[in-house]
Amino acid sequence: MDQEPGHSFNRRVRLLIEVPNQPDETALVEELLTAQGWPVREATVEERASIAFPRTGRIVEVRLRGARRGARQAAVRRVESLASRAKAPLRVRQSVLLEHPRERRTLYRTRLRPPDQGTFAARRLLRLVRQIDGSHDQRALSLPGPPDRARALNELGASRLGGRPFDPEREELTGPPDLPGDAVPPDPWLDPETPGGLWSLALTVVGVLLSMLVCLAVGGLIQALDTPWRWLGLVPVAGAAVASAALIAATPPRRPWPLALLGSAAVGAVLVYAGHQLLAVTDETGGTIVLRAVIMPLFGLLALAVGYGVYRALVPSWFSRHANWLVPALLAPLLLLLPWFGRLLYTVYLTMGFGIPVESVPVTTYSMMYAALKPMAVAAGFALFFVGVAGWARHLHWGRIPGESSPTFLLWLSALQYIVTALLFGVLSAGSAWGDAVGAVREGRTPPGYYGLRGTLMCVEPKGPEIPVYNGPLVTDRPVVTFGASGERVWLWAPSRQGSGSDQGRAMSVRLEDVTLTRPAAAKDRDCRDGGSRAPEPVGPAATGRGYHPL
Secondary structure (H helix, E strand, O other), rough: OOOOOOOOOEEEEEEEEEEEHHHHHHEEEEEEHOOOOOOOEEOOOOOOOOOOEEEEEEEEEEOOOOOOOOOHHHHHHHHHHHHHHHOOOEEEEEEEEOOOOOEEEEEEEEEOOOOOOOHHHHHHHHHHHHHHHHOOOOOOEEEEEEOOOHHHHHHHHHHOHHHOOOOOOEEEEOOOOOOOOOOOOOOOOOOOHHHHHHHHHHHHHHHHHHHHHHHHHHHHHHHHOOOOHHHHHHHHHHHHHHHHHHHHOOOOOOOOOHHHHHHHHHHHHHHHHHHHHHHHHHHHHHOHHHHHHEEEEEEHHHHHHHHHHHHHHOOOHHHHHHHHHHHHHHOOOOHHHHHHHHHHHHHHHHHHHHHOOHHOOOHHHHHHHHHHHHHHHHHHHHHHHHHHHHHHHOOOOOOOOOOHHHHHHHHHHHHHHHHHHHHHHHHHHHHHHHHHHHHHHHHHOOOEOOOEEEEEEEEEOOOOOOOOOOOOOOOOOOOEOOOOOOOOEEEEEEEEEEEEEOOEEEEEEEEEEHHHOOEEEEEOOOOOOOOOOOOOOEEEEHHHHOOOOOO
16 A cells, blocks of 8 residues: 655655666656656766766656665666566666764753742742643754753844744743763664664663563453452552653653653553453463463564554555545445344344244344444454555565555455455354354253344243144244244244254244243253143243233
8 A cells, every 4th residue: 555656755765777868768767757756857977977878867766655674675676667667768777775864953942930929839820820821832942963051042042033032031941951071972862873872772662562561461460360469460560660651751852750650650551451351351262371471462462563564554545645534434334234234144143044034033223233243343353464464565665566556456455355254254153153052952051142132942832722833833842942023923943853964953933822932841851741840930921911922
């Protein structure tokens, strides 16, 4: 999902290309390259010194977005691919990745001087109001080089930017202190181009990752251990929050210590809760706590990697530039799609599995939406995984396909993959739930629910010797399953005696006023006519006197 030509870039590659020294050919090459959003100019005498007649040189600056690694090769590949498609007579002679060194700068800010009149409470209140309304952040100065307070004051005093000069009586200058004597300024913090900055960057990343792992591990231990001593695990969480706050407060722009501590504590609490929930979710998968504690961070890292890939795939891209109308347009049909897909799953479960029409069972729209959420969420996860892979490929400049047609192609491919995955997972899960329900009924147990739809084992007793039965005869010697009734008729499903394959059972339909539905007298290996010492409890029309039995 590449960006449109010339839209956004963070890498610049300058190429020296050689073309035939003919006006038509040079015009064609310049037209092709300029159409891609790449500036083209004639090479200077020094730049084209290595190119001999009858060829001449042109300088083109390829602008692309992605990682530093592979950017130069990707730029050369794009130019050569463009020339190959257009059959243009150009060759890349030299290529260089343009990167300007970072300049050490010192930032100074001005703020109003603290009030020296009034009570202590009034002065504090005035300072708080100034912090809230922005009075303390109206002017700033960025100087190249190490801290130099005198130079900053002189420049501010001579400046008339904005029509309001710096007033030393009302304002004061804040910033880093000057270095004592001939002291050598330290390496910039988190600057990978200096040894000290590279060490600080590496230590910061390692410290933050260790703090996150500690919080996740403590959350898992709190969930796994059943002892009051487990709450002592919050002590290392507090230490990790303080350490992370110290790292955050020390990095420029330096944030207030209380704000950094509050943010670190909030993130730590979220990670502890995430670790607690993740270990609870993986409880059903089995395995030791150590194994789950190892797998859980790996899944967390995978989720972070996929999320970063999705970000790189969509920002910036055609999708992000049109998200203001595309996202509402995609979400609008969701309210109609969820009930439709949920009804499809209920059709697979009831009609195709048990032979019971969906219209004959009391199912709400919210139940249909609930049934559709899980397969659609799983399909979205698979789609985001592949989008994340595409984002990493885009960021690392993998592949040789030009990016102009990639957004539309990947969008339709992701949509097709999403639809197929949702349908496949939904239908397979409905079939699996039907198999579990049939197995439970054969064992004499109540079948498990299916997204709000719950079957009940019932014994059927006709009120007369001959009653109309759809797909009869009516099974009365063993329990049958009913999912309720939404009208005057009730549908029943009875498992076959020796059913196998597709012959698992048979669905029947009778009028509610013609039968009495009661709970089975025994849970297993007891037919409905062998009742026992206690009379069965009436549940259906015998209890209510109406053609509806509450389930």
